[in-house]
Amino acid sequence: MPSGIVLLDKPLGLSSNAALQRVRRLYGAAKAGHAGSLDPLATGMLPICLDEATKIAGEILSSRKRYRFAIALGARTATGDVEGAVIEQAPVPPLDPEALEAALAGLRGPQRQVPPMYSALKRDGQPLYALARAGLSVEREARPIEIYALRLLQASAERLELTVECSKGTYVRVLAEDIARALGTCGHVVLLRREWVVPFGHEPMHPLDALEAADAATRAGLLLPADRPLGHLVAVHLDAVQTDRVRHGQSVLVSDEASGKTRLYDERGAFIGIGELAAGRVQPRRLLAAEAPSG
Numbered sequence: 001m002p003s004g005i006v007l008l009d010k011p012l013g014l015s016s017n018a019a020l021q022r023v024r025r026l027y028g029a030a031k032a033g034h035a036g037s038l039d040p041l042a043t044g045m046l047p048i049c050l051d052e053a054t055k056i057a058g059e060i061l062s063s064r065k066r067y068r069f070a071i072a073l074g075a076r077t078a079t080g081d082v083e084g085a086v087i088e089q090a091p092v093p094p095l096d097p098e099a100l101e102a103a104l105a106g107l108r109g110p111q112r113q114v115p116p117m118y119s120a121l122k123r124d125g126q127p128l129y130a131l132a133r134a135g136l137s138v139e140r141e142a143r144p145i146e147i148y149a150l151r152l153l154q155a156s157a158e159r160l161e162l163t164v165e166c167s168k169g170t171y172v173r174v175l176a177e178d179i180a181r182a183l184g185t186c187g188h189v190v191l192l193r194r195e196w197v198v199p200f201g202h203e204p205m206h207p208l209d210a211l212e213a214a215d216a217a218t219r220a221g222l223l224l225p226a227d228r229p230l231g232h233l234v235a236v237h238l239d240a241v242q243t244d245r246v247r248h249g250q251s252v253l254v255s256d257e258a259s260g261k262t263r264l265y266d267e268r269g270a271f272i273g274i275g276e277l278a279a280g281r282v283q284p285r286r287l288l289a290a291e292a293p294s295g
Helices: 016-027 051-061 097-105 126-135 172-182 208-213 216-221 241-249
Strands: 004-010 032-034 043-050 065-073 076-077 086-089 109-113 143-155 158-165 187-197 234-237 260-266 271-278 283-285
Touching: 004 016, 004 208, 016 032, 016 043, 016 260, 032 051, 043 234, 051 271, 051 283, 065 172, 086 216, 097 143, 097 172, 097 283, 158 187, 172 187, 234 271, 241 271, 241 283, 260 283
Parallel strands: 043 187, 076 187, 234 260
Antiparallel strands: 004 043, 032 043, 065 158, 065 187, 076 086, 109 143, 143 158, 260 271, 271 283
């Protein structure tokens, strides 16, 4: 069965889970997981981890992302995007370049953001969007996020198009409302595309229809190895005895004096999982299943 990562270009109108299940079936994978949900309204990069690669999905979730998005000014919706009913309207003031830049500048950098009710976050086991659809609203704690870059691409009388590079946990719908509010009006997202997720900024995405049209060998050739997102971690290469001990859950002494998470490789150079390195000893944390011997 395949293990690896597919960089799906998620189509408009499909939920992340529906897209994941279609990709899983295409590859005949037993397990699949995506790194960071995209709303049905959103398109773009959705990393999908198949089988053993699901064990490193959390390492992708912690990375920064870039989105291209558009805001319709003058109306706020219940969902923060075009799928919700309009719940507020306000006139749009003249948008001169100085006012636009001042609004964006005030939203760059570290900050705290309150997640929207229409989100997949859970309260007492229920996703917030289910509560919102039932007409309920609950308190949500503001969470730390960071806006690394926020740039205006185009502006018209009632529409802005921008790009943002942001941390994990950032809701672009909330950011769009904040931008509109800073301009003295209200707004909602009408276009949202995730352009990349670190560390896949230079990797191509694959449309779902192209994957469905491809043969099995072509699809297999599009899989990225499970360790591709882990280049920021120290690599530790083990000999056969160390590999066997690690696979039995034991720590081993190594020559590296670094500390923190590490990517582990066996005596053949095959990636076997993630460990924790401290004081010259590595402890296994998340291991991939051993390959069955050939022949």
